[in-house]
Amino acid sequence: MAESEFDIIQHYFSGRQPGRADVVAGIGDDAALLRVAPGSELVVCMDTLVAGVHFPESTAAAAIGHKALAVNLSDLAAMGAEPAWATLALTLPASDPDWLRAFADAFFTLADSHGVQLVGGDTTCGPLAVTVQAHGFVPAGQALRRRGARPGDRVYVTGTLGDAGLALHEGVSVPPGLQARLDFPQPRIAAGLALRGQASAAIDISDGLLADLGHLLEYDGLGATLQVDAVPRSADFLAGLQPLGAAGEALFYELPLAAGDDYELCFTVPEDRCHAVQRRLAEIACAGTLVGVIDEVPGIRCHRSTGEPYHPSSSGYRHFNEAG
Ligand code: ADP
Ligand code: MG
Numbered sequence: 001m002a003e004s005e006f007d008i009i010q011h012y013f014s015g016r017q018p019g020r021a022d023v024v025a026g027i028g029d030d031a032a033l034l035r036v037a038p039g040s041e042l043v044v045c046m047d048t049l050v051a052g053v054h055f056p057e058s059t060a061a062a063a064i065g066h067k068a069l070a071v072n073l074s075d076l077a078a079m080g081a082e083p084a085w086a087t088l089a090l091t092l093p094a095s096d097p098d099w100l101r102a103f104a105d106a107f108f109t110l111a112d113s114h115g116v117q118l119v120g121g122d123t124t125c126g127p128l129a130v131t132v133q134a135h136g137f138v139p140a141g142q143a144l145r146r147r148g149a150r151p152g153d154r155v156y157v158t159g160t161l162g163d164a165g166l167a168l169h170e171g172v173s174v175p176p177g178l179q180a181r182l183d184f185p186q187p188r189i190a191a192g193l194a195l196r197g198q199a200s201a202a203i204d205i206s207d208g209l210l211a212d213l214g215h216l217l218e219y220d221g222l223g224a225t226l227q228v229d230a231v232p233r234s235a236d237f238l239a240g241l242q243p244l245g246a247a248g249e250a251l252f253y254e255l256p257l258a259a260g261d262d263y264e265l266c267f268t269v270p271e272d273r274c275h276a277v278q279r280r281l282a283e284i285a286c287a288g289t290l291v292g293v294i295d296e297v298p299g300i301r302c303h304r305s306t307g308e309p310y311h312p313s314s315s316g317y318r319h320f321n322e323a324g
Contacts, residue, residue, distance in 0.1 A: 003095040005123040011097075012104040013088070013118060020117045022084065032119035034085060040137040043081035047071045051128035061099040063183035064130060065106035071206065072134035073114060073187035074263040078204035080144035080196040081136030083114045083189060088121035089131040106184075114189055144195060144202040147219035149268040153200050155224055155292035156277070158191050158264045160234040161209055165259020166251065172244070177236040185263040191288070194280040195267055202267035208258040209291075210300055210312055213266050217298070226292040229305040231256045250313075257302070257312055268294055 003011065014027045024033035036042050049068050051057050069086060076083050088107070092100075111118060116134070163181035167174045188204070195202060203216045209231065217223060233256055241248035269277050274290070281288040302310040 003097075008090075008092075008095055008100065008123050009121075012100045013121070016104070016108050017112060017117050020084065020115070023117055023119055026117060026119040027121070032085070032087070034119065034135070037137065039140055041140050041143065043076055043079050043136045043138055043143060044133065045072055045075040045079075046131060046133040047075070048129060048131040060183070061102035062106035065103035066110050066184050068130040068132045069107055069110050069116070069134070070185045070187050070263065072132045073110070073116070073189060074185065074204040074206070076134055076136040077188045077192035078144060078202050078265055079136070079138065080142065080192045080199075080202070081138050082193060083116045083134060083136040085119045085135040086111060086116050087133045088118060089124075089133075090121065091124045091126040091129040093126065093128055114187070138196070142196050144192065144199055144267070145219075146201055146203050146216050148201040149216060149220055149222055149294050150200060150270065151222065151294050151296045153268040153270050153294040154274055154290055155213065155226070155266065155268055155294060156288050157205065157209065157232065157266050157291055158188050158281070158286055158288055159262070160232045160237065160256075160287070161205065161262050161264060162231075162237050162251075162256035162259060163234050164261035164263075165208075165255035166237055166240050168259070168261065169251065169255070172240055175236045175240050177234070178240055181234075181236075182261060185261070187263060188265045188286065190284045191265055191281060191286045194284055194286070195265070195277065198273050198277050198280065199267040199269055202265055205262050205264045205266050206260055208260040209266060210257050211260070213292075213300060216266065216268070217294070217300070221298060222294055223297040223299045223301070224292050224294050226257075226300055226302045227305065228253055228257065228302045228310045230289065230291050232287060232289040232291075253310060254313060 022035040026032055073083055163178045167178040167182035201216050203212045205212045304310050
């Protein structure tokens with residue numbers, strides 16, 4: 001590397017943010033020293049993005065810097081946590097100043113917009129990979145969990161689904177709005193906070209609605225019925241499908257259900273709280289759409305608005321196990 005590890009930390013990562021009051025020591029000591037407020041639980045998550053696996057080699061540095069943090073903040077959102085700190089492990093094939101500047105600028109733009117301070121990390125040389133660990137707080141006992149749904153609870157999703165999947169789809173001329181959904185996903189932190197004490201269970205949609213709702217259902221041995229025409233799709237998504245003809249009709253269902261990478265929230269709400277939830281989400285200008293109902297029969301049954309069943313062709317991205 002042209003610059004040493006020390007130079008990289010100094011030039012691109014150190015001293016770039018206003019310090020949070022709960023950071024006793026951040027970047028520069030042997031470890032970060034952090035203060036957790038009494039009565040809070042610490043929520044911790046970590047995600048790794050590997051070049052060629054989680055993003056194409058050609059992905060812009062800004063998109064990588066944003067997404068590496070965004071996917072972690074999305075996990076905090078799904079727990080109803082308020083984000084606070086992050087650490088960053090960066091493995092770089094070379095020290096490229098333009099790449100590092102664009103990466104760090106995007107990382108800090110997203111971090112600052114959520115009050116997240118980068119408090120440490122590790123910088124090494126090797127094939128490009130980025131690991132971020134994010135930390136947040138919830139008042140003790142108030143975290144949203146994957147478990148907790150009950151038969152009769154309504155299933156909701158935030159925002160729109162399928163956008164990132166269409167941007168990744170080969171042979172599609174991608175509207176810019178869809179490319180932005182793929183490269184710069186916006187974690188649903190405000191929605192997660194609004195759902196505390198309201199949602200019975202929640203998960204973020206990284207692998208596709210069917211796969212992630214499936215994880216949520218697994219915990220309580222439950223099932224769900226989904227109205228696949230009710231799943232919210234964006235105007236850009238519909239415009240992108242238009243030129244594809246019959247192939248577009250299949251993607252209209254497949255991508256929102258199974259493509260993943262949207263980083264919206266899927267959550268369940270007892271029927272008597274649905275109005276309150278809709279009101280809370282409206283207050284933060286977050287779309288929340290009713291897409292189904294929890295029941296006692298394990299598995300997910302999909303229906304069209306005509307009432308006929310819909311049989312998904314795939315149920316989501318699986319690491320290590322494409323076939324199963
Ligand atoms: P050590 O050799 O003690 O592990 P390092 O030289 O790896 O220390 O790191 C020095 C300081 O810089 C530490 O506080 C570490 O957390 C921080 N740091 C290293 N890499 C990064 C990075 N990519 N982003 C933020 N902080 C980093
Ligand atoms: Mg040390």
